[in-house]
Amino acid sequence: MIVNILRTTLGVLVLIPVFLLGLWIRKKKALRSTTEAREPEDIELDSIPEYGNDSHTAAQTEDTEKQEDMV
Template sequence: MKVNIIRTTLGVLILIPVFLLSLWMRKKKALRSTTEAHEPEEIELDSDPDYQNDSHTAAQTEDTEEQGDMV
């Protein structure tokens, strides 16, 4: 009888820290997800693009290559 009481008491004493640890982890995860959701994202808007419209240049290159193939 005493052994059963001791076993039950130890079981409860072990479950309490496990329960508290799970609550702490859950709270930590919830705080992390809320802070990440509200952080502003940095979007860099570049008024001068690094690319140019090379469609005219590309068309000239293709014409030159086609003329070279015909010869």
């Protein structure tokens, strides 16, 4: 009877560190995958013409207005 109690106790005591090690490895993998997913991507700013350089378009508008006034 005492041998069975010791065997069960040792079994539980061995399983606890194994369980904690598994959780630690799982957490470590999850952190690694989230940091890799959040790396910035290269985005071309000229790909969207609506959000281009506003000062450049404003200068073009002023130039065309000046040209129309001269005519």
